[in-house]
Amino acid sequence: MDGPAEARGATGFDKLQPVDWEALKAAAVAAMEHAYVPYSKFPVGAAALTGDGRLVSGCNVENASYGLTLCAECALVGNLHMTGGGLLRAFYCVDGGGNVLMPCGRCRQLLYEFRAPDMELMTTQGIKTMDQVLPDAFGPQHLEETA
Numbered sequence: 001m002d003g004p005a006e007a008r009g010a011t012g013f014d015k016l017q018p019v020d021w022e023a024l025k026a027a028a029v030a031a032m033e034h035a036y037v038p039y040s041k042f043p044v045g046a047a048a049l050t051g052d053g054r055l056v057s058g059c060n061v062e063n064a065s066y067g068l069t070l071c072a073e074c075a076l077v078g079n080l081h082m083t084g085g086g087l088l089r090a091f092y093c094v095d096g097g098g099n100v101l102m103p104c105g106r107c108r109q110l111l112y113e114f115r116a117p118d119m120e121l122m123t124t125q126g127i128k129t130m131d132q133v134l135p136d137a138f139g140p141q142h143l144e145e146t147a
């Protein structure tokens with residue numbers, strides 16, 4: 001039915017509305033408090049602002065089969081779709097102490113799929129763009145090259 005997320009565009013995208021990074025952090029911390037981490041004891045919370053101004057979030061959910069663990073970003077992407085889809089404009093991830101946490105490599109790819117143009121991420125070195133944290137990313141365009 002639908003093509004890749006980026007092709008659908010960010011409906012209602014409003015760049016005039018400044019990103020409230022403190023609100024994003026608070027949402028990430030609130031999500032982190034729901035983490036299921038009996039194995040690593042390393043809770044993670046992620047929150048993002050969508051192009052149309054919604055806050056979406058997620059926490060990590062571990063499994064006795066360790067490798068099946070879901071990162072917080074996985075839950076966030078599920079939440080994005082459950083609450084109306086769209087694209088991500090700004091992203092914030094925290095550890096159990098509320099410190100900024102860099103998304104793992106797999107999650108950077110996951111987020112890339114749903115990035116709004118010029119999506120920003122809070123990093124340990126301040127605000128960065130998706131392109132800075134995942135340069136030369138693999139994306140839908142590569143699928144078309146060999147078709």
Ligand SMILES: O=c1ccn([C@H]2C[C@H](O)[C@@H](CO)O2)c(=O)[nH]1
Pocket residue numbers: 037040042043044059060061062069070071072073102103104107
């Ligand atoms: O980007 C990341 C990196 C790690 N984790 C989780 C997975 C695991 O439950 C715990 C320790 O790796 O942190 C996330 O949720 N997101």
Ligand SMILES: [Zn+2]
Pocket residue numbers: 071072073103104105106107108
């Ligand atoms: Zn991850």
